[in-house]
């Protein structure tokens with residue numbers, strides 16, 4: 001897939017620490033990812049892993065997740081893009097990323113995710129975060145915006161979770177939150193790790 005896209009992401013990570021890309025992939029990939037994401041039977045209630053023990057705390061976070069699997073059709077195409085990006089970032093920025101993990105997430109009406117960092121103190125193995133959205137015709141009234149803050153907790157971006165939007169940011173630099181969603185909201189969150 002497009003080297004230009006990899007270049008843009010790498011350049012922005014160096015310059016700003018994050019990037020928001022609209023119209024990321026072709027429509028056939030979007031359509032098949034969306035179709036897969038809408039099959040809800042395999043999703044599980046998401047946990048918070050701020051300690052070693054994963055637990056479910058629905059005062060901080062309410063969504064359902066489904067981990068992507070390399071061996072399965074449409075997911076593997078998305079994972080190929082991400083693994084290509086991982087290799088590109090390693091070659092160009094020497095990040096030494098060893099692994100990419102990602103999950104589909106569903107936020108039902110009223111679901112949210114409190115302000116948090118993806119990389120936890122003393123456990124800094126998530127280096128770069130990706131979030132990709134699969135919501136066609138998302139309106140302002142649907143809520144569910146991703147708010148991104150800087151290191152001083154000043155709001156720097158409000159991202160509408162619109163279909164085919166990809167957000168990439170340094171996991172330990174940007175606190176972020178998901179505002180309550182008023183409609184069913186589909187996304188794929190992922191993390192490049194050093195283990």
Ligand code: OGA
Pocket residue numbers: 105113118131145146161176177178187189
């Ligand atoms: C996460 C997360 C953001 C989003 O899963 O850690 O911050 O917009 N998701 O879904």
Ligand code: MN
Pocket residue numbers: 116117118176
């Ligand atoms: Mn997050």
